[in-house]
Amino acid sequence: MKNEKSLSSRLFRTMAWTAILILAATLAILIPTLSHSFTTSRRDYLNETTAIVRRALNENPTDRMDYLKKAGKTSKLRMTWIAKSGKVLYDNEADVSTMENHKNRPEVRAAMKFGKGTSSRFSKTLxxxxxxxxxxxxxxxxxxxxxxRLSTFGVFGRSLSIIAFLIFAVIAVAFLLAGHQTKAIVDPIINLNLEEPLENDTYDELSPLLQRLNLQRTHIEQQFEMLKKQQNELEAITSSMRDGLVIISHTGKVLSVNDAARQFFRLYQDPGSITYLHLDHNIDFLKLIQNAMAGQSSEMNCKRDGRYYQLIAGPGETDGGIYGAVLFIIDETDRQSAERLRREFTANVSHELKTPLTSILGYAEIIGNGIADQNDIPELSNKIIKESRRLLKLISDILRLSQLDEMATDEKTESVDLVGVSKQVVHDLSAKAQQNNVTLSVEGEAAPIQGMATTLYEMIYNLVDNAVAYNRKDGSVKVKISEDASETRVAVSDTGIGIALEDQPRIYERFFRADPSHSKATGGTGLGLSIVKLGAMMHHATIDLDSALGKGSTFTIRFPKMPDSENANA
Known part of the structure; x- marks a missing residue:
């Protein structure tokens, strides 16, 4: 204990004197530095002001006295005008008649000789x-x-009271800190390491207590590790679940909430401090949990943030008794959306198939029942052929769309030249373009990419086919292929009827037609752009549209350039 007291006194004195010495050294450095900086600044200001006054006097040699008298009244600087002989002509702070000759003043002598002179004179008295x-x-x-200006000693003298206050303040703070640190050092019991009791170097009388603490700590750590392992396993399982999971005790306290459930309930606090009443105030939800806690499983549906959810709650049982409730939150949005799309697609397919079949059946019955005139039979036969071709194209597009949907194509990835594919498309559609008086052209140099040749052909074919079908008489369609360091682009531009802005977000929907009457006249199935969209997705490409009614349209497919390793595995 004696050594501890001696150490405490030494620490106390060392900290106090260190603080005092640091303060003294700081003041010894700071005061001269600030004084020098202040002196330099004042001298610079004096030189600049003198230069300004000289320039004014040189510019107005006849009005010098008036200028000096006017400036001298407001200036905080002393102004003296000295003749070449050394006689004082003007001074704003003294009577010139009582002033001696200034010719031998060092600054005046230097100014007369060199044009400028400076000097400083110190007053010990002041x-x-x-x-x-x-x-x-x-x-x-x-x-x-x-x-x-005040000298360094003058500044120090006038600041003596402040310096003294700072010294006393630092000494007082040093005494407080030294006392606090001393208390921490001389009180080893307060600083015992209870995490490692046997590692403490303290009094022998404390050894039995520390040994008991070590045994209890080891036992608690084993239990804690086992619980932590079980909790980590549960969290690892539930956090990876897409569905929400909430476990509630028989008292209504929330025991566990996974990430999906937290997001659903917008829960940002520790679930251990809340009950199920804090999760949602909806009456149906509260009844759902209460029924589960009473031993009855039940479910409910709800809509939140534009998504559809199914909530299923069941009782949690242990040893034959009700422990609490387990709540599952299942996001049904994708399933309902897929079901809605399936119904819409089925309805659209039925309608689209029924239309040509009805026409074929009607024309066939007219011919078969002998109602048609012999001269009309060829025309009716052509209509049957036309509707049959439309039906075959519709079926072909549906099957192709289904393949692309399921990525069920057996095409191989290879190097495909988009310019060559575009020229082949233009060649295949040249007859249709001539019938519609539409000019086709391809622009660009060879631009090979890694892709599926047949799918790429279908994508460009559908875009050019639409551009021809929806064009005006004597219009044009241009296919332009370009590339840069990051992507390869295929742009199909036409001078056709264009697409209304409100219809543009829906043009890739299956069976959607911006102008149904025109589509029927051209024989379109309403699936072409859907095929283009899926083909682009298969090639990791994007599609941009620039169109306006009456001003034509430009579809641009952007194929990103991938590293060679990705191209090889594409």
């Missing part, structure tokens, strides 16, 4: 320094400005 700056005028006279 602990002040006066800085002088003199400059020669054009007629040989000298203008001198002076300012008085």
């Amino acid at each position: 602990s002040e320094s006066t800085d002088y700056c003199a400059m020669r005028l054009k007629d040989g006279s000298v203008i001198r400005l002076a300012q008085t």
